[in-house]
Amino acid sequence: MDWVRGETLGRGSFGKVSLAVPRSHGIAGASPAMVVKSCGVSCFDSLMNEKAVLDELRGCREVIQCFGDCYSFENGEKLYNVLLEFASQGALADKVKNSENRRLSEIEIRKYSKALLRGLGYIHKFGYVHCDIKLQNILLCEDGEVKIGDFGLAKKNGGEKLGCELRGTPMYMSPEMVNGGEQGPAADIWALGCAVAEMATGAPAWKYSDVAELLMRIGVGEEIPEIHGKLSVDGQDFLGKCFIKDPRKRWTAEMLLNHPFISGEENGATVSLEASAPSPSPRCPFDFPDWVSESSSITSLPRPESEYSPADRLRGIVSHQSPNWSQDSDEWVNVR
Incomplete structure (x- = not known):
């Protein structure tokens, strides 16, 4: 062309x-x-x-x-x-930021979540994992359609574990990714849960002071992101199904499409997804990956990967200088 x-x-x-x-x-x-x-x-x-x-x-x-x-x-x-x-209406992150009280209504959250689940179901059906689901990579078109963008980190499901390499955006990472480099379809569902929580509150799902603390909270213990009380009972249960620590027990996209929070939305009030006005920056954020750590830059632990604990893995990840983890990296300049 x-x-x-x-x-x-x-x-x-x-x-x-x-x-x-x-x-x-x-x-x-x-x-x-x-x-x-x-x-x-x-x-x-x-x-x-x-x-x-x-x-x-x-x-x-x-x-x-x-x-x-x-x-x-x-x-x-x-x-x-x-x-x-x-996608002329920009990213869903912009819509949340510019909405009243910096969060979306539950009706809107249901609509966007349903579209995302349809997209993720299709992606997973074809054997891929997106690996970087977040509000910045969920795009809105002029007619209100929702699009998943930025597939630069996407990979085939079932490949080798990533070892000490981290792939994606830290605050959306799943426990299995942090603990053992495992990144399958369930990791996308965890990230979807983080995105839904952010739509409901206008703030990231995790509150943290530094990256090391964040990774330890995600990867060690039983803590999950707070399920915001302003969501309905169905909404809170939906997030609970996304935030199951064990990826084998976490609900799939197909299962979540039949959850009452999603399947019941036609029975309630509906709203148009057409944006009322373009975001201040009309850019379509098909951004290049914020970062991907290089495995070779991290010193290997002196025993097989399968034998060291999540805490050992986390120490190996966070004890060396890392790329810029911020969502608002100064390396990008937005032109308006």
């Missing part, structure tokens, strides 16, 4: 996201329906992975569409570009 790069929406150390206008539509007065995600060819593995995964998941209305890829030479640099569907 022949296209013209438009306004830059976001920029980071690995690349940038821009509006993209098909050349056949002309430039003046065009309304782009795409964004282009670009990075240098020296660091394009994550973006190529995202394109490959989206190609396999094509056809799911809750997954962002990919329109193709190409290479370009710009300002003396060779870039790898992936063309993606433009």
